[in-house]
Amino acid sequence: MAENDDPTVRDWLRGIEVFARPLPEFATDEAPPEPTSLFLEWLADAVEAKVPDPHAMTLSTVDETGGPDARVLVLKNVDASGFQFAGHAGSPKGRQLAGSGRAALTFYWAQLGRQVRVRGAVRPAPADRSAADFLARSVTARAEALLGRQSQYLIDPHERERALRASLARIEAVPDLVDPAWTLYTLAPDVIEFWQAAATRVHVRLRYERDAGTRWQRRLLWS
Numbered sequence: 551m552a553e554n555d556d557p558t559v560r561d562w563l564r565g566i567e568v569f570a571r572p573l574p575e576f577a578t579d580e581a582p583p584e585p586t587s588l589f590l591e592w593l594a595d596a597v598e599a600k601v602p603d604p605h606a607m608t609l610s611t612v613d614e615t616g617g618p619d620a621r622v623l624v625l626k627n628v629d630a631s632g633f634q635f636a637g638h639a640g641s642p643k644g645r646q647l648a649g650s651g652r653a654a655l656t657f658y659w660a661q662l663g664r665q666v667r668v669r670g671a672v673r674p675a676p677a678d679r680s681a682a683d684f685l686a687r688s689v690t691a692r693a694e695a696l697l698g699r700q701s702q703y704l705i706d707p708h709e710r711e712r713a714l715r716a717s718l719a720r721i722e723a724v725p726d727l728v729d730p731a732w733t734l735y736t737l738a739p740d741v742i743e744f745w746q747a748a749a750t751r752v753h754v755r756l757r758y759e760r761d762a763g764t765r766w767q768r769r770l771l772w773s
């Protein structure tokens with residue numbers, strides 16, 4: 551059978567409805583001059599609509615060969631400096647962020663038919679802020695991070711259990727132990743797009759682009 555030639559799967563996928571629910575209107579002429587307040591408004595709407603894990607987002611990066619990579623992370627904060635998230639500097643995403651210095655974030659809030667896309671330069675936060683983020687994590691999450699082996703092959707699950715126990719013991723002995731490789735990153739956006747689905751399929755798109763200064767330009771996009 552040729553690739554992608556299974557009519558059962560194709561028909562099954564085609565039969566799944568998309569955007570078949572009441573969706574909000576997006577009055578772009580009422581959008582604020584800067585995107586942060588609109589993002590926070592949409593995030594609050596997602597919380598209100600009980601979207602599961604509304605602060606989960608896809609972080610996209612490129613590796614040293616230009617190959618794309620992506621994974622889901624939680625958003626830690628948003629302020630005038632940008633979007634913050636945290637991870638291990640020695641992980642694949644940490645190495646990719648250090649290499650290219652740029653990334654993209656994607657949020658999708660299905661209940662509301664809303665997508666937000668963010669692009670920009672990424673910088674590590676000062677060590678004290680990364681440390682504070684690390685110490686705010688659960689003991690197990692800290693113990694796991696201290697292993698510094700994220701995304702490596704796991705050959706022996708028993709070795710992982712042993713290493714985790716040793717890591718937990720280190721934290722018990724020194725409760726404010728910090729992994730210096732745990733890093734809070736800030737993505738300073740230069741482009742943010744707000745995308746609102748419509749049942750008519752005439753979707754509404756508004757893109758904020760930062761000009762050479764710090765001002766934002768708002769532009770509608772074809773859908």
Ligand SMILES: Cc1cc2nc3c(=O)[nH]c(=O)nc-3n(C[C@H](O)[C@H](O)[C@H](O)COP(=O)(O)O)c2cc1C
Pocket residue numbers: 603606619620621622623624635636637638641642643644700701
């Ligand atoms: C909902 C959700 C939230 C996650 N949050 C984080 C996070 O905040 N930081 C993190 O390093 N990994 C987080 N992960 C795990 C990442 O998706 C990923 O597996 C891990 O960071 C390794 O990625 P890498 O190999 O690209 O470095 C989360 C996964 C999910 C599904």
